[in-house]
Amino acid sequence: MIADDLRDLYQEVILDHNRRPRNFGPLADANRTAEGHNPLCGDRVTVYARVEDDRIQDLSFQGSGCAISTASASLMTEALKGKTVAEARHLFEGFHDLVTKGTEMDAASLGKLAALAGVREFPIRVKCATLAWHALQAAMDEQGLPIHPISTE
Amino acid sequence: MAVAFEQISPAPCPPYDLARVRADFPILGREVRGHPLIYLDTAASAQKPRIVLDAIACCYGECYANVERGVHTLSVRATEARERARGTVQRFLNAATPEEVIFLRGTTEAVNLVAGTWGRHNVGPGDEILITELEHHSNIVPWQMLCEERGAVLRVAPIDDQGDVILEEYERRLSDRTRLVAVAHVSNALGTINPVREMAELAHARGAAVLVDGAQAAPHLEVDVQALGCDFYAFSGHKVYGPSGIGVLWGRAGLLREMPPWQGGGGMIHTVTFEKSTYAPPPHRFEAGTPFIEGALGLAAALDYLTALGLPAVAAWEGELLARATERLAEVPGLRLIGTARHKAAVVSFAMDGIHPHDVGTILDRYGIAVRAGHHCAQPVMRRFGVPATTRASFGLYNTPGEVDALADGLLRVRELFG
Numbered sequence: 001m002i003a004d005d006l007r008d009l010y011q012e013v014i015l016d017h018n019r020r021p022r023n024f025g026p027l028a029d030a031n032r033t034a035e036g037h038n039p040l041c042g043d044r045v046t047v048y049a050r051v052e053d054d055r056i057q058d059l060s061f062q063g064s065g066c067a068i069s070t071a072s073a074s075l076m077t078e079a080l081k082g083k084t085v086a087e088a089r090h091l092f093e094g095f096h097d098l099v100t101k102g103t104e105m106d107a108a109s110l111g112k113l114a115a116l117a118g119v120r121e122f123p124i125r126v127k128c129a130t131l132a133w134h135a136l137q138a139a140m141d142e143q144g145l146p147i148h149p150i151s152t153e
Numbered sequence: 154m155a156v157a158f159e160q161i162s163p164a165p166c167p168p169y170d171l172a173r174v175r176a177d178f179p180i181l182g183r184e185v186r187g188h189p190l191i192y193l194d195t196a197a198s199a200q201k202p203r204i205v206l207d208a209i210a211c212c213y214g215e216c217y218a219n220v221e222r223g224v225h226t227l228s229v230r231a232t233e234a235r236e237r238a239r240g241t242v243q244r245f246l247n248a249a250t251p252e253e254v255i256f257l258r259g260t261t262e263a264v265n266l267v268a269g270t271w272g273r274h275n276v277g278p279g280d281e282i283l284i285t286e287l288e289h290h291s292n293i294v295p296w297q298m299l300c301e302e303r304g305a306v307l308r309v310a311p312i313d314d315q316g317d318v319i320l321e322e323y324e325r326r327l328s329d330r331t332r333l334v335a336v337a338h339v340s341n342a343l344g345t346i347n348p349v350r351e352m353a354e355l356a357h358a359r360g361a362a363v364l365v366d367g368a369q370a371a372p373h374l375e376v377d378v379q380a381l382g383c384d385f386y387a388f389s390g391h392k393v394y395g396p397s398g399i400g401v402l403w404g405r406a407g408l409l410r411e412m413p414p415w416q417g418g419g420g421m422i423h424t425v426t427f428e429k430s431t432y433a434p435p436p437h438r439f440e441a442g443t444p445f446i447e448g449a450l451g452l453a454a455a456l457d458y459l460t461a462l463g464l465p466a467v468a469a470w471e472g473e474l475l476a477r478a479t480e481r482l483a484e485v486p487g488l489r490l491i492g493t494a495r496h497k498a499a500v501v502s503f504a505m506d507g508i509h510p511h512d513v514g515t516i517l518d519r520y521g522i523a524v525r526a527g528h529h530c531a532q533p534v535m536r537r538f539g540v541p542a543t544t545r546a547s548f549g550l551y552n553t554p555g556e557v558d559a560l561a562d563g564l565l566r567v568r569e570l571f572g
Contacts, residue, residue: 002570006519010512010570019507041511042528042541064541066509067571122515 008118023077036135073132188521196547208454238453259400263387278304316343338370343492344500395455399448409435471499481561499548
């Protein structure tokens with residue numbers, strides 16, 4: 001009864017990360033942080049990162065939003081922990097292409113993030129999928145302090 | 154048996170000819186994502202009957218010219234047609250004269266006009282403006298801006314858990330400093346129908362003027378501004394099945410005459426010299442620039458359409474849809490209605506446990522069902538009920554019981570998908 005593209009959008013891994021987001025909550029020793037806000041739907045996410053020697057040593061998020069934005073933020077924290085800032089930016093580009101154009105970088109690099117590929121069939125939801133990523137990027141760009149609100153609108 | 158049936162089913166209105174009504178709306182024939190469109194977002198903007206489309210096409214095709222400016226035939230015809238439209242609005246609102254009807258872009262512009270002219274003229278430091286907790290942002294922000302500019306105080310009457318304004322609290326917040334009460338006739342986020350007449354009486358007893366935001370009421374209720382006893386009433390064309398970009402401010406003639414102009418420009422003046430200009434009387438004083446001519450004609454066509462159907466019949470039909478929706482939505486596990494006032498327009502706003510409204514909206518859309526997901530430009534209402542957003546299904550005169558069932562079935566699918 002449930003359409004295939006909806007099943008693709010709301011894959012089990014998405015639903016799971018929505019129900020039980022990983023790396024959720026503020027990071028006590030964060031040295032980079034930024035807030036993302038989508039005024040259209042009211043989604044809010046704050047990203048906390050500890051960056052040392054140009055490497056993301058630790059990463060977490062906190063906020064409220066739809067399943068797509070929550071799962072994307074949760075998967076992002078898992079995917080980027082331990083990556084260098086340059087690697088993180090590269091992965092964001094690949095992820096952005098995945099949810100907008102459907103062009104995939106190699107599956108091994110994307111890992112579980114590939115679960116968000118279904119978003120490309122629902123263009124209005126791209127902003128949900130990229131909210132936490134934009135916040136992280138702002139945190140990196142602005143050296144992250146103090147909290148710098150960004151908006152996807 | 155027959156007697157008993159009659160007793161429980163009084164028929165106050167003639168049978169509602171739903172099939173004919175639906176045939177009047179060309180867009181209802183289209184499909185969305187492979188499913189017939191089920192449009193449950195009428196409170197955001199209503200779809201348009203063919204008579205409105207025709208009125209706009211006819212304006213451009215047969216009698217278009219600028220208004221109030223020419224002696225040539227087309228200009229005279231266009232001016233007459235627009236003034237007839239003003240008369241249609243006057244009758245629709247039961248206003249005393251057509252001069253009390255100002256054509257604007259919509260309710261938002263109407264509220265801003267009153268704040269910018271009447272407000273600046275009548276509200277000073279320490280004065281108070283009283284609104285309610287259920288207002289749309291367009292009936293909050295203009296007053297905040299005015300209060301900031303004039304050193305006045307914005308006060309807010311709270312609502313209860315059902316979404317009704319608590320009248321004792323409202324009355325308590327009225328004072329001798331209250332210059333204006335600004336209140337929605339019907340809440341867009343909750344559906345609550347406010348007791349505007351009673352609220353206006355209480356306000357007038359304290360010497361305050363009353364503005365009613367009628368954007369959500371005009372499509373659903375018979376509005377009689379004289380019986381309501383308010384001083385200003387605003388509504389938008391696009392919500393009464395008319396064009397977007399046209400709306401109305403009604404004001405009492407005595408108040409309008411005393412109000413300074415808002416925007417300056419052509420059409421609103423009496424004489425202009427470089428030393429001084431004098432202004433036209435209302436309504437033209439408040440209609441600077443070439444107006445939305447075809448919009449006014451389209452709006453009049455929409456009001457004629459509503460009047461011909463009969464607002465009591467429309468309200469009765471929408472009441473049936475609301476009752477069915479309330480009953481069917483109760484079957485959806487983990488669904489909480491936000492807004493359960495006793496007097497309610499055909500709006501169901503709700504939250505679902507563990508499921509964000511945006512996800513609900515996406516899944517329903519996949520089945521051709523259009524609902525609104527978000528804060529409905531009423532963030533204080535969302536805060537009051539402790540939710541970031543709600544899903545809102547709103548019904549119009551063209552919706553069917555089958556569409557209500559499709560909504561409920563769609564929500565059960567949402568539940569199934571999210572587990």
